[in-house]
Amino acid sequence: MVILGGGPGGYEAALVAAHLGGEVTIVDRDGLGGAAVLTDCVPSKTLISTADYMSEFETAADLGVHLEDGEGDEVSDAKAELAEVNSRVKDLAAAQSRDITDRVEEVGVRIVPGTGRLVSPSKVEATLADGGTEMLDADVVLIATGATPRVMDTAQPDGERILTWQQIYELDALPERLVVVGSGVTGAELAQAYLGLGSDVVLVSSRDRVLPGEDPDAATVIEDVFKRRGMEVLGRSRMAGVERRGDGVVVRLVDGREVEGSHALLAVGSIPQTAGMGLEEVGVELTESGHIAVDRVSRTSVRGVYAAGDCTGVLPLASVAAMQGRIAMSHALGDAVAPLNLGVVSANIFTDPEIATVGISQKAIDEGTVDADVVTLPLSRNPRAKMSGINDGFVKLFAQKGSGALIGGVVVAPRASELIFPVTLAVHHRLNVDQVANTFTVYPSLSGSIAEAARRLHSTLG
């Protein structure tokens, strides 16, 4: 088995293939763990952990805690040393990459540092990082080369003041005024992170509201929190371009307005890394957007060539990339395999509060493609939330009409990423609302609201 790309799609596949007895080689350009570990998921969540920690100081007084400086004067703010924060982020990412390298090497996987391209369905040429090339024979090839930030001709990153999300960890001082362009998940998460760290932040959002692809109630909560904490959110504002001016940057909008800042962060989406790799020459079908077309067991249009992760555009999450990679290897090696089921994927947006989702969406219900009952409980009525000073957030559950099977849910809360698991378990195993409602929860706990929402849905049955 030859795997191109050592991100979650590639390395998780390698582990499964090795356990199933395959002889596995990974060709990887940037380091194991991929963009997920080195520049995207892991660094952003580590940065956000520092920002979250700092926002605890802002609400400390509400819980009766007053912070003093050395002279006994009350202070309400902590200060982030960005150089220290970024050095922790990069060390942590590098350590995680090393851990993954050790894990795959322990099970006998060979790692070839370099760039791979397909010569035929059974041959991969690796241009080696330390010079030269190597031809690798393969019974099975897995392409897991990920995606890279989309860059516009009129908005070229310079790595100093005009930055992609992969370049921000080189900053050694906090941007005074950061203009974040794009209010998808990447833009929203990082805009709030820098706000929490102490920057002035302007969020340029091309749509009516932030997080356009997400649950509208959840996005409304987040936009309100952003504004309340002092972020300037420019709705219906599309960037035309960005340039350096004096000591700062100017983001030009298509309607002629200009937004000035000390730095700009571009978060306007990603493009798949599928060009120049011999894919089309070998007959691998690409979609219009340049993604590799795959089925639910990760097969491409060419026998023996599989693809997983962001290069497929199925659902750009590390967890989905890993699952696609594992499925590909199990399928190729003849092990039992269940096709990918996107209906049970749980995802989380690491804003404060977090937004976690699983299963069907509010949009599917509103559009009439799913017939479901909905109950939403604000967290402000939950006893544990009151004790902890949590005012924003809710639990929303979707139950299939008639059967009462739980088919989806949204949790907006601190650590919603942890709270969504019982809902995911219920959706995955098609538990009905009564089974969830009659399960013990700790008193007092935020998860009590999940059981309570299920209890309310009981009244809609039959």
Ligand SMILES: Cc1cc2nc3c(=O)[nH]c(=O)nc-3n(C[C@H](O)[C@H](O)[C@H](O)COP(=O)(O)OP(=O)(O)OC[C@H]3O[C@@H](n4cnc5c(N)ncnc54)[C@H](O)[C@@H]3O)c2cc1C
């Ligand atoms: C800012 C940000 C935050 C995110 N946060 C989360 C999160 O919290 N949770 C989550 O689930 N997802 C998150 N994601 C999404 C997640 O990072 C991706 O879905 C994930 O990285 C996809 O994994 P992958 O294996 O497909 O590719 P990648 O992680 O991109 O890895 C691909 C690897 O392939 C290598 N490569 C590319 N071309 C070649 C070639 N020709 N030859 C050899 N090697 C090659 C690259 O160097 C890289 O090492 C985030 C994304 C962004 C942008």
Ligand SMILES: NC(=O)c1ccc[n+]([C@@H]2O[C@H](COP(=O)([O-])OP(=O)(O)OC[C@H]3O[C@@H](n4cnc5c(N)ncnc54)[C@H](O)[C@@H]3O)[C@@H](O)[C@H]2O)c1
């Ligand atoms: N916590 C997580 O799991 C996490 C975090 C980040 C990203 N991701 C994954 O990556 C995917 C992509 O997210 P993303 O936010 O990087 O990209 P995206 O494509 O979802 O969002 C980009 C946003 O930029 C806007 N945009 C594009 N051009 C613009 C312009 N000229 N001016 C202003 N706005 C413009 C788009 O309208 C869009 O809303 C997510 O759907 C998610 O699957 C996951």
